[in-house]
Amino acid sequence: MQKKKILVLGGGYAGLECTLRLEKLLRDDEAEVTLISKHDYHYQSTLLHRVALGTYSARKARIFYRKILNKALFIKDTITKIDINEKKVNGNIGCYEYDYLVISLGFEPNYFGIEGADKHTFALATINWATKMRHELETKFKDFDGSKDPNDLSFVVVGSGFTGVEFASELGDRAKELCEICGIAPSLVKITLVSRGEQILPMFSPALSAKARTKILKKGVNIVRGEVIKCQSDGVIIRTDEGEKKIEANTTLWSAGVKGSSIISASGIESKNDRVLVEPDLRMPGQENVFVLGDCASAKKRDIIHAPTAQLACQMGAHAAKSLVALLRGNKTKEFNFNHKGTVCSIGHTDAVGFAFGVGIAGEVAAFLKNFIENKWLYFIGGLSLVIKKGQFRFRSSD
Numbered sequence: 001m002q003k004k005k006i007l008v009l010g011g012g013y014a015g016l017e018c019t020l021r022l023e024k025l026l027r028d029d030e031a032e033v034t035l036i037s038k039h040d041y042h043y044q045s046t047l048l049h050r051v052a053l054g055t056y057s058a059r060k061a062r063i064f065y066r067k068i069l070n071k072a073l074f075i076k077d078t079i080t081k082i083d084i085n086e087k088k089v090n091g092n093i094g095c096y097e098y099d100y101l102v103i104s105l106g107f108e109p110n111y112f113g114i115e116g117a118d119k120h121t122f123a124l125a126t127i128n129w130a131t132k133m134r135h136e137l138e139t140k141f142k143d144f145d146g147s148k149d150p151n152d153l154s155f156v157v158v159g160s161g162f163t164g165v166e167f168a169s170e171l172g173d174r175a176k177e178l179c180e181i182c183g184i185a186p187s188l189v190k191i192t193l194v195s196r197g198e199q200i201l202p203m204f205s206p207a208l209s210a211k212a213r214t215k216i217l218k219k220g221v222n223i224v225r226g227e228v229i230k231c232q233s234d235g236v237i238i239r240t241d242e243g244e245k246k247i248e249a250n251t252t253l254w255s256a257g258v259k260g261s262s263i264i265s266a267s268g269i270e271s272k273n274d275r276v277l278v279e280p281d282l283r284m285p286g287q288e289n290v291f292v293l294g295d296c297a298s299a300k301k302r303d304i305i306h307a308p309t310a311q312l313a314c315q316m317g318a319h320a321a322k323s324l325v326a327l328l329r330g331n332k333t334k335e336f337n338f339n340h341k342g343t344v345c346s347i348g349h350t351d352a353v354g355f356a357f358g359v360g361i362a363g364e365v366a367a368f369l370k371n372f373i374e375n376k377w378l379y380f381i382g383g384l385s386l387v388i389k390k391g392q393f394r395f396r397s398s399d
Contacts, residue, residue, distance in 0.1 A: 122251070
């Protein structure tokens, strides 16, 4: 009997988790698993802010699929269209048939139609984008003696969720180091975090949010409440209770929101913000053989309507793998239940705030837990040797 073909699109947290678990759960004669990604490497998207700031090297951030996959086939290709009716997926290089499909194509920045946001801001969506931002940022400091443009040392971070807060706080530390290297007075650096709501990190309790705010302010970050209505090459225009005003800066990071992959809507798949409203077992409505995971999925069940996180994506990937094995063996799938173990937001490399198992934590304890979470993922995909090579440790943060 010919093996069934399982096609996994995207090698982020959800797709890679699903693929690796399928390798462990499936018998050799049950199915052929193929992972397709536009990059030939996986990276921890939760660390992209460190790549962008030069506190974690792009070289270390890349984890090549062919080094960690044992049984699954890997194909490097950029997906252009998913044909659900014909059970085919088109890419720039080839066309791929499947019996079972896992869509986990990751996220894209959501600019909400704001003028200039897509042209005049950076977004931490890939390693390449993060590397480009690192070069831009370091050049601004190194060439400041020549430019003398105060806006070259002014930075705006739009969005006060995880990405915005982690980037702004670590930029506060990194800027001091770059000032010392380049002989620049630290007082010339201006970092502004724009928050639409009164509370930063709105997924946290008011007490934890207040702790984070205090820590960020101490790093020299100015927090401004307002709604960005326009982005320009030399700053952003925001609407506040007092009216419109411009924050001048030659570098702006966009971290105000993400959506699913645009390949979803380009393929004619019903979605909202390129996120498919999946069934309780994570399958696409009306499609018994298609699972949608991670940033491309929006769940119906109330207990899994959370902001997209690596933790949620990993649990989705693990559940999908078990469900695929069940289907191959003629068994029923189960509903997906998200086990929220806690969330930690880093405030620089050695500080953080968050909660674990319902308890609020902050300081170096929280930072240790953040690093532990990152290293746990590395251990899952590559064992102890990968943790030693690429892990996050208190005493090591870069190359």
